[in-house]
Amino acid sequence: MVFESKIREMKTSFLLEMAKFTRHVEKIVQEDPRRVIHSLKVGFALTLVSLLYYLQPLYKSFGISAMWAIITVLLVFEFSAGATIGKCLNRGLATLVASALALGALHLASIPGKHVEPILIGMFVFVQAVASTFIRFLPKVKASYDYGMLIFILTFCLVSISGIRTNEIFELACMRILTIFIGGSTSVIVSILVYPVWAGEDLHKLVAQNIEKLGKFLEAFADEFSNKSSSVAESQNDGLFLSGLNSVLDSKNNEETLANFASWEPRHGQFAYRYPWKQYLKIGNLTRQCACRLEALGGYLNSKIQAPEETNGTIQEALSEMSSESGKALKQLARAIETMTRPLSPNLRVENLKIELKNQKSLLKSNGYLLQAIPVAVVASLLIDIAICVENIEEAINELASCAKFKSLDPNGVGEESKKEYRIDILVNESSVANQEAQSSVQARS
Amino acid sequence: MVFESKIREMKTSFLLEMAKFTRHVEKIVQEDPRRVIHSLKVGFALTLVSLLYYLQPLYKSFGISAMWAIITVLLVFEFSAGATIGKCLNRGLATLVASALALGALHLASIPGKHVEPILIGMFVFVQAVASTFIRFLPKVKASYDYGMLIFILTFCLVSISGIRTNEIFELACMRILTIFIGGSTSVIVSILVYPVWAGEDLHKLVAQNIEKLGKFLEAFADEFSNKSSSVAESQNDGLFLSGLNSVLDSKNNEETLANFASWEPRHGQFAYRYPWKQYLKIGNLTRQCACRLEALGGYLNSKIQAPEETNGTIQEALSEMSSESGKALKQLARAIETMTRPLSPNLRVENLKIELKNQKSLLKSNGYLLQAIPVAVVASLLIDIAICVENIEEAINELASCAKFKSLDPNGVGEESKKEYRIDILVNESSVANQEAQSSVQARS
Secondary structure, three states: OHHHHHHHHHHHHHHHHHHHHHHHHHHHHHHOOHHHHHHHHHHHHHHHHHHHHHOHHHHHHHHHHHHHHHHHHHHHOOOOHHHHHHHHHHHHHHHHHHHHHHHHHHHHHHOOOOOOHHHHHHHHHHHHHHHHHHHOOOHHHHHHOHHHHHHHHHHHHHHHHHHHHOOOHHHHHHHHHHHHHHHHHHHHHHHHHOOOOOHHHHHHHHHHHHHHHHHHHHHHHHHHHOOOOOHHHHHHHHHHHHHHHHHHHOOHHHHHHHHHHHOOOOOEOOEOOOOOHHHHHHHHHHHHHHHHHHHHHHOOOOOOOOOOHHHOOHHHHHHHHHHHHHHHHHHHHHHHHHHOEOOOOOOOOOHHHHHHHHHHHHHHOOOOHHHHHHHHHHHHHHHHHHHHHHHHHHHHHHHHHHHOOOEOOOHHHOOHHHHHHHHHHHHHHHOHHHHHHHHHHHHHHO | OHHHHHHHHHHHHHHHHHHHHHHHHHHHHHHOOHHHHHHHHHHHHHHHHHHHHHOHHHHHHHHHHHHHHHHHHHHHOOOOHHHHHHHHHHHHHHHHHHHHHHHHHHHHHHOOOOOOHHHHHHHHHHHHHHHHHHHOOOHHHHHHOHHHHHHHHHHHHHHHHHHHHOOOHHHHHHHHHHHHHHHHHHHHHHHHHOOOOOHHHHHHHHHHHHHHHHHHHHHHHHHHHOOOOOHHHHHHHHHHHHHHHHHHHOOHHHHHHHHHHHOOOOOEOOEOOOOOHHHHHHHHHHHHHHHHHHHHHHOOOOOOOOOOHHHOOHHHHHHHHHHHHHHHHHHHHHHHHHHOEOOOOOOOOOHHHHHHHHHHHHHHOOOOHHHHHHHHHHHHHHHHHHHHHHHHHHHHHHHHHHHOOOEOOOHHHOOHHHHHHHHHHHHHHHOHHHHHHHHHHHHHHO
């Protein structure tokens, strides 16, 4: 009986573990369903090159060199088409060059005589390995050709060392290059033709999403600052939006990898060959700079800042308006990237806020309010900083739009959004003296 | 004559290119001289395993399987000992498990008969490749066992597919495992015994350096804020310190990689086995949070903020003091990590500044100064935020100190630094009412 209950216990714990694992797998699939397709693609490409082994006539011509086709597929087949193409080209070129050099080295070493040959080959291998390993540290090489350098060392060593032991080294090298070519081209063709994953498209979406996250954060901040949102929704949102900010701050590495892969990709969808991917990195850096400021602002999210009572909440309203305007501008920019249209100039009048503040100053007569007013002033100042960040992002996106030839929107079909901006413009012009003053102080700061 | 001058031209441009390349190489060596040693180590390990080919008796027993020793050295020999050990263990274990499974699969497939065997093997290979490729997406697997999974797929495919064509598959698998073991152990031994590079030590130094960079930035800010530094030095420093901040903000990926490698390393130097490397990541995250605030503060570095004249620069002095105190505290914490001593509680009274501000308020009587005072207030508020960041960093370092059993300093040998803090303490106690008020507002914010 004890034994039986033990078995039952083990069974339950096993089932629990399995359920946990299943949930884990489900989550990964939901995050990106293309992962399942990628796994199937790898299996398919592998099965294709295995035919070199399975089918008698093919095996007769390739022999065990067919192994290299399988190794190549497994090593170069990456998630995105760009990464696969990059690795393939790296592998192919490195194998060709290294084989040629190794054959040359073998010929050189054979001149003095049979006894010296292994010693000379050993020296060649040592010098080449040391030099190539060092070259891998060069930043440019590390970024795009690291895999190629590795294959270069590997091939040079294998060909030149095998050369000591066999006389058919030339045939061996040719056969190996041929099978690597078969494996590589199979990988590239499957990767591009069957549900392709483009690194460039991913980068494009990632950059747009990050900007949108900042926009959402600013809008949520505006809601909270003017006490519109309920307290339950708040605490949920806080964590959500702050974690969104963190994911933006941590995206640098991901963006750089994607941009590197994207540079290997051919023309696809709306992305031409030689598309200005570097500009995305610039936009990404500016987005992170803005996210940094938002993080600083996030510290005030739960503070329930109260402006001095005499202002009747008008300052708060103005700041909230400011925040939501910045947020809207960011979301508009994100949409512009997503739809690849030239951004409407959001024409965001950040100085608006400064005028508001100036108008309120009569309400802050007594100096006792100064300390109370500080957090408000800080929020105001951070928001101005953020607005400047938004302008910088906009500039960078405009640059992208002109490099990548985004389509222009019909200026007649602009709609509500621009009307509102017009209203703000008028507001600003009415108090243009105050505005100029404010502007000059912003310029002095930035 | 034309031909001669062309040749001379080409010679000069070639020499110029060479000089450029040499400077580039020199820079890389200067950045980290261990790179040269690493290259020599790779060459040495490679020459060692090549002996399997060069020496007749060894070649007689291993044959072309010796190739796998060379491949293993080139693929597992990484810059740090931790990475090398991790890859070695991954490769060894994956090869063992995959070989065993593939032999089992071959046996299973041979039961129904010769004609069905290739089809069954093909199915096994496909299913295994799809499943394993998917498992590589699991975050935990991706972090530590990605290379192992790749080798698992590779070995399973090679062994089971070769099995169709040869009957000596068991001997082949054994020989391959043996040569991989020889290559792997050579790599690990050379990596650990010849000028080892420990990822853990690098992580330790990186985290300490990053904190020190922030400290230096705050001290430079203090100097500039109180107009101590000359304008020539300023513009140089700005770029230097801001780029320092950027390198701190971008270090997340590097830290995570190093922590992962460090977890594979055996006891070395002052770092025990199972050293709390994760705590470094926590400190690193807090450091980056602080760097974010500093970046926001950096916007005010060139602004020549002038507090209202009536204050005679006392506010500026107070803020400058505050900044330099925070900077000193950070540098002290960085030293504590570097020397692995428990940090002296910096006992930093950030509220000090708030009191100062309160004392100054009588000087800001006329409300006309409010707008002028805003940048000062922002800087003050950011500095308070930064001080809170510093406290969080200190807490995390204290946690590390207790986890990693840092040595304690003799409390009698504390010296000047703590006396100064004592002075601040008294200052704070004198105006404790104001202090409590300030504290409560900080708590509400954080």
